[in-house]
Amino acid sequence: MAEEHLVLMDTDHIHEYVFGTGELKEIRGGSLLLAEINERETVSLLPTGIWHIARGGGLITILQNREAAEQLIADVRQLYFTRTASGSITGISVPVNGRKFGDVLAHAQHKLWQAKRQRYISLEKNELVPWQTGTGPLLQRCRSCGKYPSVRPDTDRLSLCISCRNKRLKADAEKVSTSSGTWKDSVSAQAKFWKRAGSLPQNKWTSACLPPDDLGELGQLSSPQNFLALIYADGNEISKALIKLRTKASLKIFSEAVENALVSALCLAIDKHLEPRRKKQPFLPVLLGGDDLVLIVVADAALQIANDLCAQFPLLLQEEIKENMGTLGSSDDGSLRELLSSDKQITLSAGVAVTKAKSPIFATVALAEQLCRSAKRRASEKYQSAVDFHFVGATAVDLESARGEGYQGQDGMDRFSLIARPYVAGSALDALLETPAILWQAEFPRNKLATLRQISRINRDMCTDEFGWIYRQLDRPHQDILRERLLKLAGAPAPHLFTPVRTHYYESPLLDLVEVCQFMWKEGS
């Protein structure tokens, strides 16, 4: 007897595929190509009118039997291979078997996780893709990604591999990515973003305002110049929420609401904190779909954008769900209502990596991912959105080693940290981000900030002593400001530097304050 099968698919290594090259054009093209394959071409392989959700590089649907499910998975995998040459997707199917919808989905999520793990292990063992295997003296490496051989190096002036060439063709075909551009007929999250941006009262983001040509140009629009920031944001506890939903209809509404809330939050944050600069967009949403976002943006506005994005997302998500729940009518199973009334709200975490514009973008993405994971730990403790951030010099670094060396110390049984990151999104981070303007207005001496950056991390007492010494050198009004700021950020009045956070662990926001001020000094001007 034919038995219904649920199919779950997810694109592999999206970031590796999109950021496999340092060229902004190919990054944009890769992202556009993935959205088109995921949301248009994959859907065209499904039986007409069948229930499905395709967004954020993932697909979920239910087919009439196992053979149809397996055939679809094979077809979609072939599609990804043909269209991207270096991208891939993993898919699994599980029988519905008269089980509750949430249980089937949980089973499918677990099976997909196992399959992806297996796939990553085998990819690591053998990195070659089939078209890459022929090598010889006539082949040269792709000029863009440096990973795969270029196609027809003798005639192709650009010397790109198939993967990068496909990305570039896509980017060339869709030059204008604003509200009036080619996005207007698309159903993708990027299209939603530009439509939403186009409907805002000031209408700043029109087709007269073009995306930056390359990362160097974005760096030049930034302050300080030649820096940029990469924000990686991801929904918290989303997969746990999914399996609490009892019907396909509820899942569809929830999944749509998550994406709409992310798009709206991003739009509002960008519109609030940015203006076109030299007739260019000082930002680029590189990946946007489902509960996932990668945004490249000028360095000076990145933290405010990440903060607003994370603080607004849970509220907008609630609104979206409430607005669309009514359409369920008699098929309302109550699970969305339960989700809304839960005291553990669904939130967003973001990692913000601020680096030189010429740093390898792939390393910056990796750092932003680590920062997002760190923010997620804070978010799960507090059931609130959270943001972590890091400023780096010429090259991106491994977060754990950077944090260990630069900011923390061991003092017998006690550990102490001169930063209080990650921050809960909203007023806590607002208090930090308003500090540069306050210090600037009060003409706080910048050289004293630089001195604070240098205080020793040998032990807690020495930190406190050195801080006290610098504090006493300040004029009375500047002392007051610093004391007020530290009190507001951590509840510790200067010259007391540390507050106990848990047993044997002490924290101070001092270097958060110093770094944000050093970096955003011009923001106050």
Ligand SMILES: [Zn+2]
């Ligand atoms: Zn290439």
